[in-house]
Amino acid sequence: MNKTLLVIGFVWPEPNSSAAGGRMLQLISLFQAQGYAVTFSSPAMDSDFSIDFEALAIAKKTIALNCSSFDVYIKELQPSVILFDRFMMEEQFGWRVAEHCPAALRIIDTEDLHCLRKARQNACKEKRLFVLTDLFLEDVAKREIASILRCDLALIIAEYEMEILQTVFKIDASLLYYLPFLVPPIDAAAIQKTPSFEQRTGFIFIGNFLHEPNWNAVQYLKETIWPLLKKQFSQAVLQVYGAYPSQKVLQLHQPTSGFYVLGRAPNAQEVVQAARVVLAPLRFGAGQKGKLLEAMQCGTPSVTTTIGAESMCGYLPWNGFVTDDPDLFVTQAIRLYEDKFLWQQAQQNGFEINNKRYLKRFFEADFDAKIRFLIVNLAQHRSANFLGSVLRHHTLNSTKYMSKWIEAKNNGGLSTSL
Structure with missing residues (x-):
């Protein structure tokens, strides 16, 4: 044959x-x-x-x-x-x-x-x-x-x-x-190598900028989410990574407000594992979101929208929070960032989603x-x-x-x- x-x-x-x-x-x-x-x-x-x-x-x-x-x-x-x-x-x-x-x-x-x-x-x-x-x-x-x-x-x-x-x-x-x-399973050895709550810092967004939902999400982060979050959590820092950023994307870079646009990540898994929380306020899109599954594999909890979480976790609890309300999005992001027990439970939820829904x-x-x-x-x-x-x-x-x-x-x- x-x-x-x-x-x-x-x-x-x-x-x-x-x-x-x-x-x-x-x-x-x-x-x-x-x-x-x-x-x-x-x-x-x-x-x-x-x-x-x-x-x-x-x-x-x-x-x-x-x-x-x-x-x-x-x-x-x-x-x-x-x-x-x-x-x-x-x-x-x-x-x-x-x-x-x-x-x-x-x-x-x-x-x-x-x-x-x-x-x-x-x-x-x-x-x-x-x-x-x-x-x-x-x-x-x-x-x-x-x-x-x-x-x-x-x-x-x-x-x-x-x-x-x-x-x-x-x-x-x-x-x-x-x-x-x-994807492959996340086993005990992989979990053991995952950086701890204390070893991580900052928020992160990652996504290819040739994909319109990602560009829109970063705009929404900059204009709506981040000002609200900084008002409540002044020391917050967000790193935005993504391949093929245009000049209009790079112009959002504003270190004075803790908003860093850094372009293509040298190693996506490394930068996601180094962060404490993924922010993904996707307002439109379709399919499954690779960035959110990658966050689960890296042991990094996330806050996203209903579109971001769509068709991702089935009946299993999300590895963080899901909301379309900007004020609640910010409140939950800060809770997840500061509450170690909540963060660890969210991380465990992500491992479970990976191992129960996506194994090859x-x-x-x-x-x-x-x-x-x-x-x-x-x-x-x-x-x-x-x-x-x-x-x-x-x-x-x-x-x-x-x-x-x-x-x-x-x-x-x-x-x-x-």
Whole structure:
């Protein structure tokens, strides 16, 4: 049996820059454990911070948008499984995969529901409550749902998003697969090495600034949360870390008020472990929050919002506090910072969440069985997905020719005017 996985990535994975990069490595490791040879391809520019592909036994291939060179490449490779990294890559390359590798299993990793994140962002900017019907107003929802339907399986990271896809968008459960972050257990030895309450100091926020919810959260911290917190706790210090900070992010740096914007962390785990409390007042977003799971792994309690904690802890108690009220957010942050017993209990809650919800061994065997089942029963699985076949048909007869037109135009074969 041919066991070749081709990942078509939106960007080259940077696990030290974003949770998305770590998530991609976790998915690749599942396939490698099943014996797959993995090639990671992307049309993105190379990054100095991407993984060492050779060290991880992953082949690397740069591909081009709207270019038939991809057709030649994929016909030669003939992968048995294609993994699209977010719906944008399925839009660009899905029709080419369907045409040249029709028997390949097509999987999409949504990362998070972009339409949910966008609808919540718009509601936040318009200072109103988000309601589920807002999803139908987003053009990105139509694109994202179409991509999910065109694929054989969609990997969904959050339980709430599984619910939305089935109840709001009426997607059949057979097309969806819940797969959260996959991490190792936190054992007694790891806990023993974790810095104590007394060895830690300061508050911290960490997050990639290319991700709009992170930038918005830091603005909210600077303008609303931090002035309230400093008024009650004058010696408080906050360190803000994150990859790819823009000039407007760096301009928030204000040491005189204890607000430090420090850019990319030299080692994310080290700086989070050195802090006493994580502050993550996320006002919109989707999926699971890698920064908050990382805080749990580092033994660092957190204060966050309902969106921050969404689909993270199930019925287990949070490793700190969850509130959307800024005054209560500040009160609870200070309590957590000063009360050693409360802090230790919150830390223990984080360890428990990690070990009861996210261990790789909870999911790898079932995922292996799911992939094997779909490969053996692919024809039957696709015949039951009529809407998907309709969308694939129209994509091959619309997106295909638009892409070919762009390629011809780029090659000088068409006039640049209409």
